[in-house]
Amino acid sequence: MKERIRTIIAQVFDACRREGMFSGELPDFVVESPRSREHGDLAVNVAMMLAKSEKKQPRQIAQLLVEKLQGSDPVIEKLEIAGPGFINFYLKQDAWHSVLGEIEAKGTRFGSCDAGCGQKVMVEFVSANPTGPLHIGHGRGAALGDALARVMAFAGFDVVREYYINDIGNQMQNLGRSLYLRYQQLLKKEVAFPEEGLYKGEYLFDIARDLILRQADKVLQMPENEAIGLCTQFAASAILQGIEDDLELFGVKFDSWFSEKTLFDSGDVPNTLEQMKAKGLAYESEGALWFKATDFGDEKDRVMVRADGRTTYFASDIAYHKNKFKRGFQRVIDIWGADHHGYVPRLAAILKAMGLPQEALSVILVQMVNLLRYGQPVAMSTRSGEFVTLREVIEEVGSDAARFMFLTRRSDAQLDFDLEVAKKQSDENPVYYVQYAHARICSIIAKAGEKGVLPAQFADINAALLIEDQEREIIKKLSQFPELVAGSALAAEPHRVAVYLMELVGQFHSYYARHRVVTDNQELTAARLNLMSGIKTVLQNGLALLGVTAPEKM
RNA sequence: GCGCCCGUAGUUCAAUGGAUAGAGCGUCGGACUUCGAAUCCGAAUGGUGGGGGUUCGAAUCCCUCCGGGCGCGCCA
Numbered sequence: 001m002k003e004r005i006r007t008i009i010a011q012v013f014d015a016c017r018r019e020g021m022f023s024g025e026l027p028d029f030v031v032e033s034p035r036s037r038e039h040g041d042l043a044v045n046v047a048m049m050l051a052k053s054e055k056k057q058p059r060q061i062a063q064l065l066v067e068k069l070q071g072s073d074p075v076i077e078k079l080e081i082a083g084p085g086f087i088n089f090y091l092k093q094d095a096w097h098s099v100l101g102e103i104e105a106k107g108t109r110f111g112s113c114d115a116g117c118g119q120k121v122m123v124e125f126v127s128a129n130p131t132g133p134l135h136i137g138h139g140r141g142a143a144l145g146d147a148l149a150r151v152m153a154f155a156g157f158d159v160v161r162e163y164y165i166n167d168i169g170n171q172m173q174n175l176g177r178s179l180y181l182r183y184q185q186l187l188k189k190e191v192a193f194p195e196e197g198l199y200k201g202e203y204l205f206d207i208a209r210d211l212i213l214r215q216a217d218k219v220l221q222m223p224e225n226e227a228i229g230l231c232t233q234f235a236a237s238a239i240l241q242g243i244e245d246d247l248e249l250f251g252v253k254f255d256s257w258f259s260e261k262t263l264f265d266s267g268d269v270p271n272t273l274e275q276m277k278a279k280g281l282a283y284e285s286e287g288a289l290w291f292k293a294t295d296f297g298d299e300k301d302r303v304m305v306r307a308d309g310r311t312t313y314f315a316s317d318i319a320y321h322k323n324k325f326k327r328g329f330q331r332v333i334d335i336w337g338a339d340h341h342g343y344v345p346r347l348a349a350i351l352k353a354m355g356l357p358q359e360a361l362s363v364i365l366v367q368m369v370n371l372l373r374y375g376q377p378v379a380m381s382t383r384s385g386e387f388v389t390l391r392e393v394i395e396e397v398g399s400d401a402a403r404f405m406f407l408t409r410r411s412d413a414q415l416d417f418d419l420e421v422a423k424k425q426s427d428e429n430p431v432y433y434v435q436y437a438h439a440r441i442c443s444i445i446a447k448a449g450e451k452g453v454l455p456a457q458f459a460d461i462n463a464a465l466l467i468e469d470q471e472r473e474i475i476k477k478l479s480q481f482p483e484l485v486a487g488s489a490l491a492a493e494p495h496r497v498a499v500y501l502m503e504l505v506g507q508f509h510s511y512y513a514r515h516r517v518v519t520d521n522q523e524l525t526a527a528r529l530n531l532m533s534g535i536k537t538v539l540q541n542g543l544a545l546l547g548v549t550a551p552e553k554m
Numbered sequence: 555g556c557g558c559c560c561g562u563a564g565u566u567c568a569a570u571g572g573a574u575a576g577a578g579c580g581u582c583g584g585a586c587u588u589c590g591a592a593u594c595c596g597a598a599u600g601g602u603g604g605g606g607g608u609u610c611g612a613a614u615c616c617c618u619c620c621g622g623g624c625g626c627g628c629c630a
Contacts, residue, residue, distance in 0.1 A: 083573045306628040313630050342625045447589045513594040
């Protein structure tokens with residue numbers, strides 16, 4: 001509908017210009033759904049945008065356009081010039097009805113579009129080191145990344161979800177040593193557990209017990225290097241398996257697990273470094289190899305190879321991002337915790353320096369999550385190994401509630417996550433508000449079925465009976481779903497879907513309280529049932545985008 | 555000190571640069587013999603941290619100050 005109005009405006013503008021009423025170009029105006037019903041069904045700001053270039057009063061321009069617009073399209077009931085120069089469109093009562101037919105025809109695909117033009121996109125997220133279980137912060141990244149991937153796929157992008165595994169380097173060494181020590185301790189060997197750099201979490205004892213089950217005390221007989229190597233492998237694969245399980249519990253499934261180690265096996269990292277040297281992007285100093293990041297907008301030059309010859313994480317990351325583009329992704333989205341934000345200029349500098357498509361990479365920073373219980377902060381310290389894991393949170397509050405909690409907020413603001421609030425099955429918890437609407441609609445349809453009324457096809461109902469204000473508003477809202485999805489995908493803001501669903505069900509619940517769907521009037525019942533199916537489909541599609549279930553009963 | 559993010563109602567959060575800034579919770583008062591009260595209806599509550607600017611129009615963009623968070627490793 002918005003497109004229809006936009007086209008008409010453009011046509012009218014051209015006509016006016018041919019008559020010499022306007023001289024300039026048509027600006028990039030907006031057709032929007034006004035917040036207030038008093039401003040019509042759709043509003044256009046074109047007159048205000050033309051004011052300057054045409055050197056006329058906005059309302060005067062609006063007047064000229066409105067005269068031409070009269071009678072230009074049968075759906076237009078009435079036009080009004082309002083406020084500073086808005087042109088408000090009032091549409092015929094039945095202007096929106098056809099969307100119900102569209103929903104019915106498209107079903108689970110209603111809301112999808114081809115805005116993405118099949119563009120290949122990678123969303124890389126979570127990518128937590130396999131050194132310990134996921135915590136609540138990873139959960140936020142997981143919910144966001146997964147929902148974004150779903151929304152973008154629905155909007156016509158060809159999306160791949162990837163998890164980057166840092167399975168090599170210092171932290172892995174530390175992990176291996178930590179496990180080795182726990183293993184020795186469990187076998188009653190007196191060993192000191194140094195504070196420095198090692199992982200103290202309880203989970204390492206579990207893994208050590210597992211190791212004993214598999215290897216008994218054989219690892220004790222090995223030379224230390226070999227033993228630690230084995231422990232590293234063992235711990236990493238156990239933890240990674242745990243991470244995968246946790247994510248599955250959370251409804252997140254990756255298409256691809258990319259190992260940092262393979263970048264070395266394939267020679268990508270050394271090759272990349274050679275290339276950089278050849279291009280004059282690197283220099284040696286104090287025994288290390290540096291990237292001239294300051295030439296490309298970063299505040300410091302960055303080390304790629306340490307004085308002792310080992311590469312840094314950054315070196316891997318350069319090769320990794322080169323690899324992403326080499327695999328044909330036209331757009332790459334990285335989702336990181338906000339504590340990594342200082343890393344962004346470095347990566348941007350690399351893309352610029354290496355001639356990679358820098359505008360094709362976007363980094364979304366997810367802000368911290370403050371975990372609370374009854375409003376009080378829950379102590380979280382990775383150092384001491386005391387923290388609430390994502391799994392514990394999911395088991396306590398449920399995947400749906402946790403996801404919805406994350407996905408109703410923008411990612412760039414910190415978030416308070418109160419376990420007790422998330423757990424309450426009540427008004428305080430918006431996920432139930434939305435799910436309840438879905439269950440309620442299912443129940444209505446079932447009720448009608450008991451009375452022998454089956455949902456009618458759109459073609460067989462008299463949609464003109466849907467004349468209540470609230471029906472009209474709900475249908476309008478339903479018609480906005482596709483553009484909402486597209487906007488959400490293009491802006492990479494899945495929370496818009498959650499907000500939309502809450503608004504939609506708010507309208508539904510209010511309507512429900514005032515109007516009966518199933519009545520003795522068969523024709524009206526059929527029409528309203530069709531409206532119910534429309535809402536139900538949009539709720540299902542919307543919740544699916546968030547990875548939240550749409551229960552038929554609660 | 556420098557850099558990035560945030561600051562909206564008692565509270566948790568919304569608001570493609572648009573019209574009178576909206577919801578939930580909480581508070582107060584109402585609504586179940588009728589499709590599910592995990593619901594609905596009504597009332598009170600802020601003028602968007604302060605101050606400047608750009609714009610026909612600013613919570614949104616720019617500058618500055620204040621407050622909070624996070625960074626500023628040859629860690630990841």
